[in-house]
Amino acid sequence: MASNKRRRQNASRPGRLHRWMVRLSLMALVGVLALAGYMVYLDVQLRERLDSRLYQLPARVFARPLILRERMVMRPDELEAEFEALNYRKRDTLTEPGQWTRNGMDYRVWRRDFQHADGREPAAVVSFRLRNDEISNLRDENGERLESFRLDAANIGTLLGGGDDRNPVRFADIPPLLANTLIAVEDQDFLNHFGVSPRGIARAMLANLKAGEVVQGGSTITQQLVKNIFFDHKPSLWRKFNEALMAILMELHYEKGYILQEYINEVWLGQQGSRAIYGFGLASEFYFQRPLDRLEPHQIALLVGLAKGASYYNPWRHPERALERRNTVLDIMLKQGLIDADTHRANKAKPLGVSSAGGNAQNPYPAFTERLLEELRPYYSYEELRTAGLRIYTTLAPSVQKVVEDAVSAGAANLEKTRGIQKGSLQAATVLLENQSGKVLAMVGDRRPHYPGFNRALEARRQVGSLIKPAVYLTALERPHKYNLATPIEDAPLRVESDDGQVWMPSNFDKRSHGPTPLYLALAKSYNQATARLGMDLGLENVRQTIRRLGVQADLPRVPAMLLGAVELTPFEVANMFQTIANGGEHVEPRTLLAVSDADGGHAQYFRRRADRGVDPVPAYLLRYALEQAMREGTGRSAFRRLPGSVAFAGKTGTTNDYRDSWFAGFSPGVTAVVWLGRDDNARTSLTGATGALSIWTEVMRSLPHRHGRVEPPRGVEFKPVNERGQYMDPDYCRGGTELPFSYETRLQPAPECAGRDRWRWFRNWFDRGDQQEAAPREEMTPGWGIDPSEEERRRERERQLQEQLRRDDESQQDPQPDEEPLQLPRREEDLRNRAAPVVEAQPWQREAPQPWELEDQWP
Structure with missing residues (x-):
């Protein structure tokens, strides 16, 4: 019995084993099928993501490129500020693009290859000389003369901060030393494994066992790329399993070069606030302000070292750790034969050499960028600006911006110190435009120029004070039959009373009346009473329309105080x-x-210059002349002594009640600059326009290049001598008087003292016939800001010919003046009833509406 039972048991064992083998085989088959199915699923996910992969890149912003021209005005410090903005390096000899040399006043520059909006310009060398602050002898590397040479444009930041940021590079553009160093440090079996490296895993396990902690990972570059694209960084076995499978699939579908390229573009290498720095392309600019292909071995070693932990090895926060890690990578580079012993020794002795942390701001020019966004919004969506990687070419001039920033920061601090103002209480804003093109060359919205807070240049609406007065005088000069620069304006007390008893009685700054004053001096010396009388004679509505034609669209109050600056503008x-x-x-x-x-x-989409003729050139020139006198003998004379006398500067101060706002607005033949100083709480500053804003404006203007010489008058303007009563002093009869410009339409009264002085004039004229000499040529202007001297000369000749034709034109009729609407007058708190003064009634003037905008095909 027992033996039979044992025989049956022995006979059943092969059956059981067989059944277990079948079950295990079925389970393995199901597992393989399930794994295959899962890998198919992962493969679909992988290929869909990579094949349709588009980087989300913020828009990149570029400054205007500096164009070097023959006879262009440029000082060495301005030129070198442009080089600094471009991150060009000064060297004794040129060895690569992005470098410049100087020998005395001779310069050589190796321009980088750059993609402009109108095409790519290759790297090239140019040489030139700066003689008397003027560019000459502009030549290419073969010695051929050049009329102009355009440098590349400085990258001045990105738009819409925050999120992931990168500057992708193609495999062909990756420096071989970077690629080989990365493989040597991160994955020495990269070229041989199939996505997962058993040798690397074993080596990491051994290193970790020896150290007693995790000091080395076994992940390949392919696995790290998969993790960066598909997974978060939380450690788990399931994530590692998926990483391994997807790494194998990636190796099946994509070449090693593509995998390395994507890793170089995807690895996280730093953080700046909410902005994440991804990829070696952007990290090269972020840490060294250099393109990737211009990095030195020690710089490559630092970036490769940061791949292990950019936060832990942050070179600004932890410079010792970063230096140690960089040197470790240099040791590996030597061991692997990537650099020789001399290069290793020289690079290991160098400092980290990272740029200043503040210099890597994503948006270093916040005031300018805010205005740029306003102009972009009608054409591009927020998502396009944030993710489409657009290249935006702007008007910002880095050297001019630096001048303005330095002047504002230093000027505000100096005024607080010298004027006894509370430290840190003054705020400032500055805007600088190119006259002919309207380009914004610089903008500062805070005395801390890089602070991205409240932008006072665009958003701070403050009363402008006397800055509005030029519009009053322009309105008068547009009526040449009644007003000219020599017209006496009565500077005397003025009382304007409304029907409901509101009274307005302005007074001068010095609390005195000056009697009859020539119109140009009343503006130059900023007399309130004379300006108010003139404005009321002209009519408030006429002055309002003039302000509109000058380009102001803000609300303008219909009250007499508007004439003296009760207008809020930015x-x-x-x-x-x-x-x-x-x-x-x-x-x-x-x-x-x-x-x-x-x-x-x-x-590329281009944005053209838009302009319209708001004011006739003749009264505009006459007003300019009066504002030049404001600099010579009026409220701006303190600046005139510090500025070159050969430049036609013009401008106007502005001060508001209780010294809350200090303004100066002025211009040279090339640029217009406005400076505002005040306090955010609108408290008293004790500064006038002349003692505050003018000092900063002067520092800006004296640091910039300008066109020298007299501004040519337009056709329709002639200079004549007049006496203090505005009467014509015929030089054929008498001498003396002040020579002023007048419109041809102006008919001056002859000065009585000159009548009949020369009864023999006919006799002299008889013998003078045929002996007339040609007038001496006008002083040639030194070109600046892109002025073409030959074009300037042709323009002058055309204007001289037209002037002769205009002399024969008939006198035009004076326009009629319709009635004015009722005025809304401000209420005055003080009792003004006892002050005797005449009541002036306003007489308005209706002007034609401004001409429509015209598109002009001028870029850049």
Whole structure:
């Protein structure tokens, strides 16, 4: 019995084993099928993500490129500020693009290859000389003369901060030393494994066992790329399992070069606030302000070292750790034969060499960028600006911006110190425009120029005080049959009373009346009473329309106090207004935007200059002359002594009640600049326009290049001598008087003292016939800000010919003046009833509406 039972048991064992083998085989088959199915699923996910992969890149912003021209005005410090903005390095000899040399006043520059909006310009060398602050002998590397040479444009930041940021590079553009160093440090079996490296895993396990802690990982570069693209960084076995499978699949579908390229573009290498720095392309700019292909071995070693932990090895917060890690990578580079012993020794002795943390701001020019965004919004969505990688070409001039920033920061601090003002209480804003083009060359919205807070240049509406007065005098000068620069204006007490008893009685700054004063001096010396009388004679509505034609769209109160500056404008709006005067009456819309292209530099959209003729050139020139006198003998004379006398500067101070706001707005032949100083709480500053804003404006203007020489008058203007009563002093009969410009339409009364002085004039004229000499040629202007001297000479010749024709034109009829609407007068708290003064009734003037905008095909 027992033996039979044992035989049955022995007979059943093969059956059981067979059944277990079948079950295990079925389970393995199901597992393999399940794994295969899961890998198919992962493969679909992997290929869909990688094949349709588009980087989300913020828009990149570029400054205007500096164009070097023969006879262009440029000082060494300005030129070198442009080089600094471009991150060009000064060297004894040129060895690569992005370098410059100087020998005395001779310069050589190796321009980088750059994709402009209108095409790519390759790297090239140019040489030139700076003689008397003027560029000459501009030549290419073969010695051929050049009329102009355009440098590349400085990258001045990105738009819409926050999120992931990178500057992707193609495999062909990756420096071999970087690729080989990365493989040597991160994955020595990269070229041989199939996505997972058993040797690397074993090596990591051994190193960790020896150290007693996790000191080395076994992940390949392919696994790290998968983790960066698909997973978070939380450790788990399931994540590691998926990483391994997807790494194998990635190796099946993609070449090693593509995998390395994507890893180089995807690895996280730093953080700046909410902005994440991804990829070696952007990290090269972020840490060293250099393109990736221009990095030195020690710089490559630091970036490769940061891949292990950019936060832990942050070179600004933990420089010792970063230096140690960099040197470790240099040791590996030597061990692997990537660099020789001399290079290793020299690079290991170098400091970290990272740029200052503050210099890597994503948006270093917040005031300018805010205006840029306003101009972009009608054309591009928020999502496009944040993710499409657009290239935005702007008008910002880095050297001018630096001048303005330094002047504002130092000027505000100096005024607080010398004037006994509470430290840190003054705020400032500045806008600087190019007159002819309307380009915004610089903008500062805070005395801390890089602080991205409240932008006072665009958003601070403050009363402008006497800055509004030029509009009053322009309104008068547009009526040449009644007013001219020599017309006496009565500077005497004025009382304006409304029907409901509201009274307005302005007074001068010095509390005195000056009697009859020539119109140009009343403006130059900023007499309130004379200005108020003139404005009321002209009519408030006429003055309001003039302000509109000068480019101001803000609300304008219909009260007499408007004539003296009871108008709230931003510094940007004030610059817009004065630029029209500086540009001879042609209003050009201020702009920061030149062009926008796609991420590769193609399909560019250009933004053209938009202008309209708001004011006739003749009265605009006469007003300019009066504002020049404001600099010579009026409220701006303190600046005139510090500025070159050969430049035609013009401008106007502005001070508001209780010294709350200090303004100065002025211009040279090339640029217009406006400076505002005040306090955010609107408290008293004790500064006038002359003692406050003018000092900063002067420092800005004296640091910039300008066109020298007299500004040529337009056709329709002639200079004549007049006496203090505004009467013509015929030089053929008498001498003396002040020579002023007048419109041809102006008919001056002859001075009685000159009548009949020369009864033998006919006799002299008889013998003088045929002996007339040609007039001496006018002084040639030194070109600056892109002025073409030959074009300037042709323009002058055309104007001289037209002047002769205009002399024969008939006298035009004076326009009629319709009645004015009722005035809304401000209430005065003090008792003014006992002050005797005449009541002046206003007489308005209706002007034609401004001409429509005209598009002009001028870029950049």
